Amino acid sequence: YIYPTELYFKQNLDHFDFTINATFTQRYFVSEQYWTKMDGPIFFYTGNEGDIELFIKNTGLMWDIAPMFKAMVVFAEHRYYGKSKPFGNLKPSTKTIKEFSYLTAEQALADFAILVKHIKSTDSKAKNSPVVVFGGSYGGMLSAWFRLKYPHIVTGAIAASAPVLYFPSTVKCSQYNEAVTNNFLSVQNGETCVANIRNVWKTMNETAKKPGGLKLLGEIFHLCSAINSSTAVESFIKDIFGNMAMVDYPYANNFLSNIPAWPVNKTCQHLSEPNLQGLDLLQAMHSAIGVYQNYTGSVKCYNVKTTETSKLSTTLWNYMTCGAMVMPFCANGVTDMFPVKNWTQESFDKSCFKKYGIKSRPEWALTDFGGSKAVEAGNIVFTNGLLDPWHVGGVPEMKSESVVSILMWGAAHHLDLRHANDADPSSVVEARKTQVKHIAKWISSTQERLRPSTAHRV
Template sequence: MRILLLLLSILLEVDCLRVLRDPVTLSFSNQRNRDFKNQFSISDSPYQWSTEWLANVPVDHFAFANNDTFKLRYFINTKSYEEGGPIFFYTGNEGALEGFALNTGFMWDIAPEFKAAVVFAEHRYYGETWPYPKSLSYNDTRYLGYLSSEQALADFALLIDHLKQNRIPGAANSPVIVFGGSYGGMLSAWMRIKYPHIVHGAIAASAPVFWFFDSGVKEDVYDEIVTRAFVTEGCNFKAIEKAWVGLDNLAQTEEGRAYLNSLFKLEKTRQLQTPGDVNIIKNCVHDVFDTMAMVNYPYESNFMAPLPGWPVAAACKSLSVVAKSDKEAAEGLHAAVNLYYNYTGKAEILCTDPDAALGENNLWPYQVYFR
């Protein structure tokens, strides 16, 4: 256990800034997921909604120096709602709203039983909810500074008031239950704490509400969880260590880099050109390990990517025996990664550039470190 934890700490020692992301945003590292709207089609889903916008949302809810406003996107379904019934409200994460609406089945499944309206609210600066143009938001802190959890919670409170007073008939006294997962779960918990007069209850799944710098929570606590998942499912530390060393060895030569570029099917803009570029693959591998531990469901799923049941166990099949050569070791590691990125066999290339592939994730590192 401690040995594999050491490996995970080694995985962290790469040149590129690594920020732990939420499942939905992390899943867009694949070329096939670049076009979000094509990836998530409401017409193919059992869950249906109408898309609406709340106008005149203040950019700054807490001061008077900025009077700018914007439109906030939300999804709503009142098919099961009966007058006075509850409002199930999803507090949107750091990504476009479609992925959350399509993969939060619990809300949809229990709505008929409770005669509830279902609402998904988009987080400012993600998806299609932008107070300012992206070009300004990415490059100027005067605009980026309004990206914060506090401002997002105030957005949601304003939307709830609109829903109860104007949008949903007979909902003036309806109880509101907020839902969320990961960062969205943190928002749900904080929503209940900060706005108890608006929110009657919160269901916060996998919400690390106390995981802050200098909070007393170990920084590597998530790596411990990932380690436990992979050790339990049969991964061999020596096999992974051999693969890690194999990557470094192959990256030392032009022939070896060409082999890795071909094996991992790296897109042209992110192919290995120097020995240090091997960190492109290492970052990718670490993200895959993190992610598969999150979605290690016992059944096939399509939340972050099409995956078999117990995907960690499936990945460990290629990492259970120590390889005899660097190439064989790299192939075992690739097989584990490819299970996540290309389980369907339809992906032609692997995109490892977060800025290019994770279009909804560009501002997440800023929010994590500064907000």
């Protein structure tokens, strides 16, 4: 496909307070390469917590099926991310409460709705174009909620790996880490691998307490800077394993990092020797995380402050989780492979208030968007891969006339949104067929409804 055209649109900073007239510039990309300019459909990607160009390059499904439907393709960037920043590079803190009060899912959805209306109003041939929205992960949540909140604008939604139920009252805080662990247990030598991972936390802690231990950990793990406790390395490794389970794809990719096919299996190959101890275990762990952090061999040292691509913003997302996107995580070291970590709403709120000066509203997203009741909006296809730890917060498998939720074996985080690949499991191939079938039905129904009547008056 030809790379889409970069465009900008002036948005209201606050869509719901009519006393505020401030604006910001939202970035979006448009491709008319395959579009039939007479009410042909619009495929609209609801941008998530990062630079929209990351998702342009990793949402191949839209590009694969656009020629079939002769669709316009639009990728809209989420406010505050990428180049759509109302306040430049300002960071959320207790001193910037006002500036970041507009960073919400509700405001982002309003941006998308206004942008769709703008696109349609600037080309008369798009006036009656059906709009099908696509999104993965948080973007998948937004696509489902876009259909729910603006059914007069959105014809249907493809919501991939959308954890619309991952909130304190609808999941247990242990479920995510248990799902990560189950992914690791499922590969060859998985039980030995998980046993070694469980043992490494104690080994790291004991090493750190010895004279020169922190320096030794820094040397073993090739850290870029000195550490003052083993906790930093511990969190670094935990994040890697979570990310690795998310992108456990059957082919090499560079979505979050340059990694090989089936990275969890590759990782466990380095931890397949039973009962590793001491320095041998630490060295094996360094090799294991290298599958995610340094598979190309080009990284000279590890920055323990981040494990994700620079195109994503964990800083802004962490702020959003302190508002309405409250997602609980805990570990017990028994049903999962991670060190014990408790989670309570009270401790979470204290942490959020200390960092940002705000208190979370853990039930608001479920109240505002309906949780599992969101399916009542109709015309939504939910998909979740069983290798993806986020599937525990997704809509359970179901099938109705207007809403389908598909569980895909052998699939990780929104694998079905990526370009078709010969290595895709049959579950993903079949899921895409279902998505295409429903998209065709939605478009046909909308076009039929909006088509001018040819009946003669009597």
